[in-house]
Structures are given as C-alpha cells and as structure tokens.
Amino acid sequence: MRNDKFWFSTIIVSSLLIMSLLLLMQIGFNPAPAQAQTDQPVSNVLSRTITVVGEGTANVEPDIxxxxxxxxxxxxxxxxxxxxxxxxxxxxxxxxxxxxxxxxxxxxxxxxxxxxxxxxxxxxxxxxxxxxxxxxxxxxxxxxxxxxxxxxxxxxxxxxxxxxxxxxVDDPSTGRAQAREEAVNNASSKAQDLARLANVQLGEIVRISEITGDRVIPFAQAEAFGGGGPIMPGQLEVTVRLEVVYAME
Structure with missing residues (x-):
C-alpha cells in the first residue's frame, strides 16, 4: 500500500516538472515582439532648418x-x-x-x-x-x-x-522661368550666408514653394499719343518670390 502511494506521488511530481519545463521552453522560444522603430517626429526635423525667401527678376519686352x-x-x-x-x-x-x-x-x-x-x-x-x-x-x-x-x-x-x-505680355509665363531660376539661386546664397553665420552645415532642400502674387512692373508707361509725342513701351520686370526651407546637418 505504501508503495502504491509512493509511486502515485512520484508520478504527480514528475508530471508537474515536465509541465513546468515545457512552459519554460515555450516562453524561451517566443520572445516578446520588438517595438517598431519610429521615424523622428517632423517637428524635430523642421526645428533644425533654415528658411529663406529668394527673389528673382527677369526683363521682358511687352508685345501687346x-x-x-x-x-x-x-x-x-x-x-x-x-x-x-x-x-x-x-x-x-x-x-x-x-x-x-x-x-x-x-x-x-x-x-x-x-x-x-x-x-x-x-x-x-x-x-x-x-x-x-x-x-x-x-x-x-x-x-x-x-x-x-x-x-x-x-x-x-x-x-x-x-x-x-x-x-x-500676351503669355503670362513669359520671363517667369528665368525669374524662378534666379530666385532659387538667390535663396541658396542667403541660406549659405545664414549657415555660415550660425556655424552649421547647410543640408538639402526640405520644402520649396512659390509665393503667389508675382509682380509685373512696367519700366515705362505710355507717355502720349497722336500729336502729343511718341508712345514708349519700354520693358516689363517680372518678379518671382520663392520660400525655400533647407535642412541643417
């Protein structure tokens, strides 16, 4: 009778040990999922930027x-x-x-x-x-x-x-491509000066946008007509302004 109790207790203890071992093995082979790496917040990226406004002009001949x-x-x-x-x-x-x-x-x-x-x-x-x-x-x-x-x-x-x-000018886009190119160069020059003064390295362009309301300024208006004198068309000055945001390295 005592032998039966002994063997019964032994079986129970062995079963508990086996179950504990299996549980430990399962935990070891299923580690907790790693947290996904997140990108740096946009606010932090934009906080290390240089923003400038570049202006470019082009002279065009009026045609109307x-x-x-x-x-x-x-x-x-x-x-x-x-x-x-x-x-x-x-x-x-x-x-x-x-x-x-x-x-x-x-x-x-x-x-x-x-x-x-x-x-x-x-x-x-x-x-x-x-x-x-x-x-x-x-x-x-x-x-x-x-x-x-x-x-x-x-x-x-x-x-x-x-x-x-x-x-x-009959075509409103006349001269604006040249003015935009000059505006980009002007913005780059300003940003480089600011980076030098701040003792930082200038990075790539983060954002660029055109400021609406570009201007077309006449160099000469009509002076007179008929017997009052000649009419002078002069030239038109097309101005484009760009807001450019650079990253700081």
Missing part, C-alpha cells in the same frame, strides 16, 4: 498694349443722349476694326448713365435734369507700332475719353 476708349455725351434729353452715344460708339468700333483690331480684342468696360440737377440763376438746384452717358470699351492692340494710328482713328470717329494705356 491695352487702352480704354470711349465716348461721353451730355444732353437734357435722355433718349437723345443714349442715341448719340450709341451712334458714336458704333463709329468708333468700325474705326478700330478698320485699323486691324480684332472683334475679340474689344470688350465693353463701362456703360453708365448719370443724372444731374442743373443749378438756377442764383445757384439753387432746379428740377431741370442733365443726363450724362458714358460708354467705354477696353481694347487690346497687338501691333505696338499701330498704337498711335488706332487711337487717332478712334478720336476722329468721335472718341472723347481715352485712358489707361498700358503694356503687357
């Missing part, structure tokens, strides 16, 4: 001119004022097209009717009305040598309101 041409008629009779303004504008349009201005290059800029009370003999306002009719068109002149003939033809046809003569 624009002007506002119109007529102003005053009359105490509204119907008579509008009728006369219409007749003169039709004559102006025919004169413009006769000088080679295409129909798609003529666009109505203003059409206004103003009512004014006329003063009496002693300066007091009366019930008598004066109507002023303005009719203006914006004209694109694609042959710069033809500016004065176009304006003179409009005046002869009845135009008595001409203003806003200016020059531009």
């Amino acid at each position: 001119a624009q002007a506002v041409i119109g007529v102003q008629i005053s009359n105490r009779d509204l119907e008579a004022a509008t009728s006369e303004a219409q007749q003169k504008m039709e004559a102006i349009l025919m004169a413009l097209q006769g000088q080679g201005v295409a129909e798609q290059d003529i666009q109505t800029a203003n059409f206004n009717i103003f009512v004014e009370r006329l003063p009496g003999p002693e300066g007091q306002l009366t019930d008598e009305l004066l109507y002023r009719v303005n009719n203006d068109v914006r004209v694109i002149i694609r042959e710069l040598d033809n500016i004065s003939p176009v304006l003179n033809a409009a005046i002869e046809a009845g135009a008595n309101n001409i203003y806003g003569v200016n020059f531009s």
Whole structure:
C-alpha cells in the first residue's frame, strides 16, 4: 500500500516538472515582439532648418498694349443722349476694326448713365435734369507700332475719353522661368550666408514653394499719343518670390 502511494506521488511530481519545463521552453522560444522603430517626429526635423525667401527678376519686352476708349455725351434729353452715344460708339468700333483690331480684342468696360440737377440763376438746384452717358470699351492692340494710328482713328470717329494705356505680355509665363531660376539661386546664397553665420552645415532642400502674387512692373508707361509725342513701351520686370526651407546637418 505504501508503495502504491509512493509511486502515485512520484508520478504527480514528475508530471508537474515536465509541465513546468515545457512552459519554460515555450516562453524561451517566443520572445516578446520588438517595438517598431519610429521615424523622428517632423517637428524635430523642421526645428533644425533654415528658411529663406529668394527673389528673382527677369526683363521682358511687352508685345501687346491695352487702352480704354470711349465716348461721353451730355444732353437734357435722355433718349437723345443714349442715341448719340450709341451712334458714336458704333463709329468708333468700325474705326478700330478698320485699323486691324480684332472683334475679340474689344470688350465693353463701362456703360453708365448719370443724372444731374442743373443749378438756377442764383445757384439753387432746379428740377431741370442733365443726363450724362458714358460708354467705354477696353481694347487690346497687338501691333505696338499701330498704337498711335488706332487711337487717332478712334478720336476722329468721335472718341472723347481715352485712358489707361498700358503694356503687357500676351503669355503670362513669359520671363517667369528665368525669374524662378534666379530666385532659387538667390535663396541658396542667403541660406549659405545664414549657415555660415550660425556655424552649421547647410543640408538639402526640405520644402520649396512659390509665393503667389508675382509682380509685373512696367519700366515705362505710355507717355502720349497722336500729336502729343511718341508712345514708349519700354520693358516689363517680372518678379518671382520663392520660400525655400533647407535642412541643417
């Protein structure tokens, strides 16, 4: 009887030892998963950067001119004022097209009717009305040598309101590629100076963006037309500004 108890106890102890050993082996062959390495936060990367604004310019020759041409008629009779303004504008349009201005290059800029009370003999306002009719068109002149003939033809046809003569380029991208290249070089020069002053090494470009609202500045506006003197197109200065962020090594 004692032998049976002895063997029974031995079997239980052996089973517990085997189970413990198996458990230890399982833990040893299944280590805890390693934590994945994470990239350095973007905020830390951007904290070691140099940000500059580079500016570049390019000079281009204007190839089109624009002007506002119109007529102003005053009359105490509204119907008579509008009728006369219409007749003169039709004559102006025919004169413009006769000088080679295409129909798609003529666009109505203003059409206004103003009512004014006329003063009496002693300066007091009366019930008598004066109507002023303005009719203006914006004209694109694609042959710069033809500016004065176009304006003179409009005046002869009845135009008595001409203003806003200016020059531009038909393709807005003209000169901007050159200005961007100069802006990048300008930004690089500024960043190198800052890195030298800060005693750090300048790294690669982290971010680059173009600041909107690039400028086109005329070097010369129209001075006069007809008998008043020559019109000088001059040059246009195209300016591009870039914000460039460099890493510091």
